[in-house]
Amino acid sequence: MRTYERRLSLAGLIPVLALAACAAPGAAPSAPAPSSDDPAVVHARLFTLDTHIDVEENIATAANDPGGFTTNQADLPKMRAGGLDAGFFILYSAQGPLDAAGYAAARQVVENKYAGIVRMTRAYPDQIALARTAADARAAVAQGKLVAFLGMENAYPLGEGVEDVSMWAARGVTYMGIAHFGHNQFGDSANGPGGTPAPPPVHDGLSPLGVELVHAMNRAGIMVDVSHSAKSTMMDAVSVSDAPIIASHSAVSGVYDNPRSLDDEQLRAIAATGGVAQIVAYASYLAPETPERAAAVAALREEVHLPAGASPATLYPESAALYAARMADIDRRLPRASVSDFVDHIDHAVAVAGIDHVGIASDFDGGGGIDGWRDASETEAVTAELLRRGYTEEQLDKIWNGNLLRVLEEVQAEGRELRGE
Numbered sequence: 332m333r334t335y336e337r338r339l340s341l342a343g344l345i346p347v348l349a350l351a352a353c354a355a356p357g358a359a360p361s362a363p364a365p366s367s368d369d370p371a372v373v374h375a376r377l378f379t380l381d382t383h384i385d386v387e388e389n390i391a392t393a394a395n396d397p398g399g400f401t402t403n404q405a406d407l408p409k410m411r412a413g414g415l416d417a418g419f420f421i422l423y424s425a426q427g428p429l430d431a432a433g434y435a436a437a438r439q440v441v442e443n444k445y446a447g448i449v450r451m452t453r454a455y456p457d458q459i460a461l462a463r464t465a466a467d468a469r470a471a472v473a474q475g476k477l478v479a480f481l482g483m484e485n486a487y488p489l490g491e492g493v494e495d496v497s498m499w500a501a502r503g504v505t506y507m508g509i510a511h512f513g514h515n516q517f518g519d520s521a522n523g524p525g526g527t528p529a530p531p532p533v534h535d536g537l538s539p540l541g542v543e544l545v546h547a548m549n550r551a552g553i554m555v556d557v558s559h560s561a562k563s564t565m566m567d568a569v570s571v572s573d574a575p576i577i578a579s580h581s582a583v584s585g586v587y588d589n590p591r592s593l594d595d596e597q598l599r600a601i602a603a604t605g606g607v608a609q610i611v612a613y614a615s616y617l618a619p620e621t622p623e624r625a626a627a628v629a630a631l632r633e634e635v636h637l638p639a640g641a642s643p644a645t646l647y648p649e650s651a652a653l654y655a656a657r658m659a660d661i662d663r664r665l666p667r668a669s670v671s672d673f674v675d676h677i678d679h680a681v682a683v684a685g686i687d688h689v690g691i692a693s694d695f696d697g698g699g700g701i702d703g704w705r706d707a708s709e710t711e712a713v714t715a716e717l718l719r720r721g722y723t724e725e726q727l728d729k730i731w732n733g734n735l736l737r738v739l740e741e742v743q744a745e746g747r748e749l750r751g752e
């Protein structure tokens with residue numbers, strides 16, 4: 332909507348400027364267009380894309396209406412208020428046992444989330460459009476709509492084969508993560524179950540089935556996502572993939588070390604594929620948490636019976652409301668990582684990988700959110716901090732959408748070529 336309004340107002344300006352030029356023949360013939368470095372103005376001009384927003388299985392039901400003001404960090408009013416134009420809405424399933432029953436249970440969860448995200452776009456067709464390509468996204472924004480891409484976090488629900496990859500591509504999934512918490516049938520994770528430290532390696536990288544998975548994603552035109560994968564798995568994916576790869580939501584260990592984050596070698600390897608590292612606004616990956624805050628959060632999680640690694644999005648509504656209220660109080664008393672910490676990670680990734688290989692992800696409703704960018708309505712704060720550090724609007728355009736959309740186009744073109752289309 333904002334972009335559309337801007338185009339209308341620019342269109343309205345042109346005759347005025349032409350008239351002014353006629354009326355004042357002595358004026359410079361090609362005065363530069365009026366510009367502003369006001370963050371609000373620049374932010375409103377930018378097409379902002381966030382590559383990781385989690386959803387609950389009941390999204391777009393009476394109990395969880397994304398068109399209203401929800402307790403979620405991302406819903407349609409908050410996206411509009413914060414100028415967050417596009418999001419990858421995530422088909423995430425917690426990993427259970429590596430057996431038929433485990434795969435089937437996870438498959439049901441991602442089917443439910445898929446149905447819910449589609450339901451959201453059907454419920455609000457004049458507000459948000461499902462996109463599969465960069466062109467779809469740009470067309471939706473030109474019509475004043477928000478954009479919903481689909482990403483799958485963890486390929487675990489695919490089971491012991493890769494036959495379903497092309498089906499998910501046909502249903503609009505544009506990236507797929509190899510692993511999540513815990514090693515799986517495709518490769519090793521950066522963590523153990525529930526986000527615990529990684530147990531000893533099982534595959535020491537991609538398994539043979541994981542290699543097949545990367546090939547299947549290349550062929551389907553799905554971006555290979557290495558966030559949550561162990562470094563060994565991620566580096567294997569770099570060497571196996573015929574197309575650029577992405578980290579859909581990761582921080583960098585060059586600023587604050589965490590096994591789940593990307594080190595400089597990984598950043599350079601992603602850039603070498605032509606890919607992109609989407610830096611995640613997940614507080615505990617960005618900066619050390621004070622012991623006081625850690626204790627307060629642990630006590631709260633225990634109070635609402637939220638196991639380690641589980642998302643607050645899995646809570647029943649009453650518990651979720653209590654959790655949100657208590658967490659807001661903790662955030663006020665004991666602030667967590669801030670937008671400044673977050674942009675430290677972006678700065679480092681840009682310095683190591685280059686301006687063409689860095690993007691942004693919130694992980695809203697999946698544990699993301701930081702002091703100053705607590706939900707989608709505060710998205711302008713990120714643009715403001717980047718501007719304050721000297722990024723140009725052209726560079727912000729790359730970080731906020733251009734890099735990721737370039738990779739998506741390349742991956743989809745490579746897929747068509749591999750399929751002989």
Ligand SMILES: [Zn+2]
Pocket residue numbers: 484559580697
């Ligand atoms: Zn994640």
